[in-house]
Amino acid sequence: MKKVYVNEQWCLGCHLCEYYCAFANSGKSSMIKALKDRHIAPRIRIEERNNISFAVSCRHCTDPLCVKSCISGALSIADGAVMVDSSKCVGCFSCIMACPYGALSRSEAGVIQKCELCKKNEFGMPLCVQGCPNKAIVYEER
Amino acid sequence: MKYVIIGGGAAALSCIEGIRSIDKAGEITLVSKETYPFYGRPLISYLLEGKTTMENVLAYRPADYEATHGVHALRGETVTAIDASAHTVALASGELLPYDRLCITTGSVPFIPPMDGLEQVEDKTTFWTLDDALGLKAMLGEGRDKRVLILGAGLIGLKCAEGILHLAASVDVVDLAPRILPAVLPEEPAAIVQRRIEKDGVRFTLGDSVARFEPNLAHLKSGGEIPFDVLVLAVGVRPNAALAADAGCRVERGIVISSGCETSVPDIYAAGDCTAQSDPETGKPRVLAIWPNAMMQGETAGRRMAGGEASFDKGVPMNATGFMGLHLISAGSYDGELLLSRTPDAYKALYVRDDRLVGFIMLGDVERAGIYTSLVRERTPLSSIDFELIRETPQLMAFSATERARKLGGAHL
Numbered sequence: 001m002k003k004v005y006v007n008e009q010w011c012l013g014c015h016l017c018e019y020y021c022a023f024a025n026s027g028k029s030s031m032i033k034a035l036k037d038r039h040i041a042p043r044i045r046i047e048e049r050n051n052i053s054f055a056v057s058c059r060h061c062t063d064p065l066c067v068k069s070c071i072s073g074a075l076s077i078a079d080g081a082v083m084v085d086s087s088k089c090v091g092c093f094s095c096i097m098a099c100p101y102g103a104l105s106r107s108e109a110g111v112i113q114k115c116e117l118c119k120k121n122e123f124g125m126p127l128c129v130q131g132c133p134n135k136a137i138v139y140e141e142r
Numbered sequence: 143m144k145y146v147i148i149g150g151g152a153a154a155l156s157c158i159e160g161i162r163s164i165d166k167a168g169e170i171t172l173v174s175k176e177t178y179p180f181y182g183r184p185l186i187s188y189l190l191e192g193k194t195t196m197e198n199v200l201a202y203r204p205a206d207y208e209a210t211h212g213v214h215a216l217r218g219e220t221v222t223a224i225d226a227s228a229h230t231v232a233l234a235s236g237e238l239l240p241y242d243r244l245c246i247t248t249g250s251v252p253f254i255p256p257m258d259g260l261e262q263v264e265d266k267t268t269f270w271t272l273d274d275a276l277g278l279k280a281m282l283g284e285g286r287d288k289r290v291l292i293l294g295a296g297l298i299g300l301k302c303a304e305g306i307l308h309l310a311a312s313v314d315v316v317d318l319a320p321r322i323l324p325a326v327l328p329e330e331p332a333a334i335v336q337r338r339i340e341k342d343g344v345r346f347t348l349g350d351s352v353a354r355f356e357p358n359l360a361h362l363k364s365g366g367e368i369p370f371d372v373l374v375l376a377v378g379v380r381p382n383a384a385l386a387a388d389a390g391c392r393v394e395r396g397i398v399i400s401s402g403c404e405t406s407v408p409d410i411y412a413a414g415d416c417t418a419q420s421d422p423e424t425g426k427p428r429v430l431a432i433w434p435n436a437m438m439q440g441e442t443a444g445r446r447m448a449g450g451e452a453s454f455d456k457g458v459p460m461n462a463t464g465f466m467g468l469h470l471i472s473a474g475s476y477d478g479e480l481l482l483s484r485t486p487d488a489y490k491a492l493y494v495r496d497d498r499l500v501g502f503i504m505l506g507d508v509e510r511a512g513i514y515t516s517l518v519r520e521r522t523p524l525s526s527i528d529f530e531l532i533r534e535t536p537q538l539m540a541f542s543a544t545e546r547a548r549k550l551g552g553a554h555l
Contacts (some may be wrong), residue, residue, distance in 0.1 A: 054546065090196065102538070
């Protein structure tokens with residue numbers, strides 16, 4: 001199945017993926033309404049140091065440790081993607097304990113949030129990828 | 143192929159998933175004492191706290207899960223004996239269930255030490271099952287006028303305290319140990335958590351125990367007294383291994399299992415809290431009663447039962463929890479050189495020995511803790527990563543570019 005992959009050598013460290021992610025999951029109609037004067041909590045995060053930078057988001061593992069660790073059933077696998085039902089999440093963060101990529105984080109509501117490949121929002125395919133100016137993140141089969 | 147699973151918790155569920163990943167047709171019968179569908183036992187405190195609903199608790203899997211996975215579930219039924227040579231399981235109803243492969247996932251049972259006068263206490267409960275939680279809620283009623291005494295300052299006792307604080311007039315916690323969470327945390331972080339819980343009104347009496355009970359009064363060994371209306375017994379749990387022992391399985395506190403989750407008796411497998419599996423550090427059987435372990439072992443057992451390949455030998459003690467908004471994640475052992483960092487909002491302890499991260503504790507800020515967990519679980523040589531960097535904060539930057547390409551670029555696929 002298609003997943004988001006990182007081409008580290010092309011990452012400019014521009015953080016646009018983070019802004020596109022925050023916008024895609026904001027429910028707002030425009031990027032300005034979604035982001036202006038706001039602290040953003042994106043589900044993709046750039047790590048950067050010296051001249052190296054790269055984006056980290058959920059790997060949608062075939063055997064995800066986060067799903068196995070979830071005590072509430074909030075995390076599940078649907079069509080190969082790891083999805084969250086935030087109404088079931090109690091915020092115990094067992095998934096944060098388990099994920100070797102550090103790809104899940106706490107949402108503003110205090111429950112878990114993670115990349116769902118934009119399957120639940122109106123964009124239908126990862127907006128971070130569409131917004132990346134240098135093909136440092138791609139959505140493809142590998 | 144006829145599969146029988148005894149128990150209805152995380153290990154049982156995962157065992158079904160393991161079997162069905164290989165054998166879509168075999169008959170699976172599940173025998174569970176509880177009448178509820180699969181639910182996360184650790185949710186019971188969150189339910190009382192109001193952080194989840196009964197509907198959500200019972201929806202760990204979709205309502206049609208058993209039908210879609212071909213599981214014949216006998217709920218509210220108990221197994222009285224296993225006949226390993228005849229390959230049958232006897233039920234309380236008198237029925238005999240034949241099996242080709244059996245999985246024992248009987249979990250833990252609360253341990254209640256003998257205490258003088260305990261029988262005189264009317265409103266008392268353990269805090270282990272959904273029925274325990276619902277019973278406790280009924281004892282507390284709506285008046286917020288009941289004084290609660292909890293015996294045990296471990297994870298169960300403290301999550302209970304958090305869950306019922308808004309339903310009780312007062313909550314007292316007594317533990318024999320000199321600190322809270324004695325099995326999870328050393329002194330300093332335990333004290334930080336204790337202060338946070340006390341701030342919300344829970345009272346602790348540590349290094350003390352109950353000498354005897356009157357119906358609504360606990361007399362302590364130290365001479366003190368604590369009046370109460372409702373008593374919660376959360377001293378600890380023990381592996382529920384009696385059935386397996388009677389069937390001839392080797393038991394050392396827990397049912398001893400191999401990395402393939404086989405017991406010492408042919409065609410009998412076991413998974414979850416009731417088991418003891420070899421500790422990679424000491425080589426001795428060790429009980430590791432935590433949710434992720436039950437899920438990993440259950441799946442391993444299921445796959446093996448169905449004739450597949452699977453093994454699990456990376457069990458690491460770990461806990462993710464929180465009290466009154468203060469989050470806590472810990473993993474591994476604390477037997478190593480301590481590298482400590484503290485800020486006003488966070489406490490972090492890393493334990494290093496023989497070029498490995500053997501354990502860690504994060505309090506407050508738990509962001510990306512799983513990166514540390516993976517170092518513990520995979521026994522990653524610290525000389526192979528930029529440890530100074532990862533010590534500051536969990537990050538993938540500390541790994542080599544090749545390793546990052548594998549992790550993020552799917553280069554291993």
